Amino acid sequence: MPRLEIDTDTLGLIVVDVQYSCAHPEHTPRRLRRDESPELFDAWARRIQDLLIPNTQRLLAWFREHARPILYLRVGSLLPDAQDQHPKRRLAWLRPGPDEPPYRSPVGSPDHAILPEIAPQPGELVIDKNTSGAFNGSAIDFYLQGLGLHTLVICGVSTSACVDNTARDAADRGYNVIVVEDACAGSAGSEAAHEATLRTFGRYFGAVKTTAQLVEELSGVVESPALAAIRAR
Amino acid sequence: MRGKIAWQPARPGRFTIAEWEIEGRATALLLLDLQIAHVDPTRGVGPIFHERFPTLAAYYYARLRDPVLPTVLELQSFFQQHELPIIHARSALALPDGADLAAWSWRRRQLRESAAGIPLLLPPGAPERELWPALEPRPDELVLDKPTLSPFNGTALDQYLRNMGVENLVIAGLLTNAAVETTARDAGDRGYNAMVVEDACAALSAEDHAAGTSFASWYVVKTTSELIDQLSPLVDGV
Numbered sequence: 001m002p003r004l005e006i007d008t009d010t011l012g013l014i015v016v017d018v019q020y021s022c023a024h025p026e027h028t029p030r031r032l033r034r035d036e037s038p039e040l041f042d043a044w045a046r047r048i049q050d051l052l053i054p055n056t057q058r059l060l061a062w063f064r065e066h067a068r069p070i071l072y073l074r075v076g077s078l079l080p081d082a083q084d085q086h087p088k089r090r091l092a093w094l095r096p097g098p099d100e101p102p103y104r105s106p107v108g109s110p111d112h113a114i115l116p117e118i119a120p121q122p123g124e125l126v127i128d129k130n131t132s133g134a135f136n137g138s139a140i141d142f143y144l145q146g147l148g149l150h151t152l153v154i155c156g157v158s159t160s161a162c163v164d165n166t167a168r169d170a171a172d173r174g175y176n177v178i179v180v181e182d183a184c185a186g187s188a189g190s191e192a193a194h195e196a197t198l199r200t201f202g203r204y205f206g207a208v209k210t211t212a213q214l215v216e217e218l219s220g221v222v223e224s225p226a227l228a229a230i231r232a233r
Numbered sequence: 234m235r236g237k238i239a240w241q242p243a244r245p246g247r248f249t250i251a252e253w254e255i256e257g258r259a260t261a262l263l264l265l266d267l268q269i270a271h272v273d274p275t276r277g278v279g280p281i282f283h284e285r286f287p288t289l290a291a292y293y294y295a296r297l298r299d300p301v302l303p304t305v306l307e308l309q310s311f312f313q314q315h316e317l318p319i320i321h322a323r324s325a326l327a328l329p330d331g332a333d334l335a336a337w338s339w340r341r342r343q344l345r346e347s348a349a350g351i352p353l354l355l356p357p358g359a360p361e362r363e364l365w366p367a368l369e370p371r372p373d374e375l376v377l378d379k380p381t382l383s384p385f386n387g388t389a390l391d392q393y394l395r396n397m398g399v400e401n402l403v404i405a406g407l408l409t410n411a412a413v414e415t416t417a418r419d420a421g422d423r424g425y426n427a428m429v430v431e432d433a434c435a436a437l438s439a440e441d442h443a444a445g446t447s448f449a450s451w452y453v454v455k456t457t458s459e460l461i462d463q464l465s466p467l468v469d470g471v
Contacts, residue, residue, distance in 0.1 A: 002339045002340075002343075003339060007337070010337065033246065086424030086451075088421075088424075088426075089424075089451065091250065092250055095248040096247075097247060097248055098246075098248050098249075132451065133422050136423050137422070137423075151337070164450070165419075165450065168382075168415050168418065169415075172382050172383050172386040172387070173335070173387075174335025174340070174341075175335070176338060193447075196410075197448075199444065200410045200444055200445070203411075204410075204411045
């Protein structure tokens with residue numbers, strides 16, 4: 001139902017939670033459940049490596065080349081003991097099994113870092129949140145208003161959790177939102193949840209596009225005077 | 234009183250929160266978008282649905298008749314009997330032309346373009362924006378107007394809940410995978426013990442309904458009878 005016109009003057013990119021904790025097959029605590037279904041886990045790892053990372057790199061390149069803002073989100077507790085998180089999250093977030101201790105990757109810990117292949121460059125905003133959705137646990141709305149961003153391209157992990165919550169709330173708050181499906185990944189074996197998010201999002205909240213579709217549409221947009229001025233700086 | 238209620242269904246090999254301790258008296262019922270426009274098959278979206286999407290209309294209004302609307306009244310009556318807070322959040326614009334929506338949002342453009350089309354965003358004065366009459370909210374039931382799907386995005390609900398001492402939020406209404414799911418995601422993410430009442434919600438298809446109840450993120454899904462059975466021991470004694 002939503003039909004979005006892309007306004008490049010207000011366009012920003014949000015890369016959600018592509019960190020060691022959530023997106024690296026040898027670091028995420030989900031690796032401890034690999035044996036349950038090695039094929040599904042390895043398919044997830046390949047999706048990150050072969051699809052999410054290259055597509056995110058293409059998006060980053062476009063936004064950097066056109067001097068449009070990029071925001072990175074990171075998920076994790078702000079305090080080492082996670083007391084800033086709600087109790088169920090503190091207890092259960094990414095906890096792989098009943099016999100494993102609660103998983104912690106607070107700000108500053110190695111697993112909290114963004115994957116180097118798509119890491120932020122100096123001058124790009126990194127926002128830490130202790131929730132799934134950025135609007136529930138960070139000041140992102142304030143930053144977006146300050147940056148003058150109304151049209152948001154969103155990608156990252158996990159499709160049906162942090163990407164879904166952030167994209168829904170952004171659209172519900174009035175932003176025009178495009179979710180880039182092939183620059184997102186669910187968690188291993190969660191194909192149905194990934195699909196449900198994309199379907200519901202496209203129906204009620206915003207646009208769902210592939211990286212190729214988006215880049216092609218963006219390259220067809222006539223350069224505005226405001227953008228030309230930015231580029232001329 | 235405080236006590237444990239069943240929380241997540243067990244998943245073999247996974248860490249699950251099987252039970253969760255709550256204060257039963259800190260429970261509120263949040264009913265979403267149960268308005269004439271969305272409930273009465275002869276008004277609001279009804280005639281357009283019947284004319285343009287007959288299969289959808291047949292499914293949706295049948296589901297409202299059974300089980301959703303009777304179940305909603307059962308929930309409301311349970312919360313009234315136990316003197317627990319009830320909040321109705323309804324879709325409603327504050328200004329006739331939708332100027333209270335973000336100027337750049339596709340919803341505002343849709344409103345302009347669909348002036349003679351599907352009346353989705355109900356302006357002031359539209360009789361269809363009133364609550365479904367059977368709800369008859371008592372004076373102590375809070376009625377919120379929201380220009381958004383989730384009242385966490387378009388009202389001060391979070392602050393009201395904190396002031397009212399609400400920790401547990403029971404969520405029902407329309408549509409399962411739109412306002413209900415978005416609100417439940419926000420409530421759970423913000424730390425409320427969020428419970429969606431599956432048989433008191435409807436979507437536009439069985440597939441959409443399943444999408445809204447199958448992939449819960451920090452909220453849980455219960456039936457009305459499960460919810461009432463589990464809450465009953467914890468809500469007596471004002």
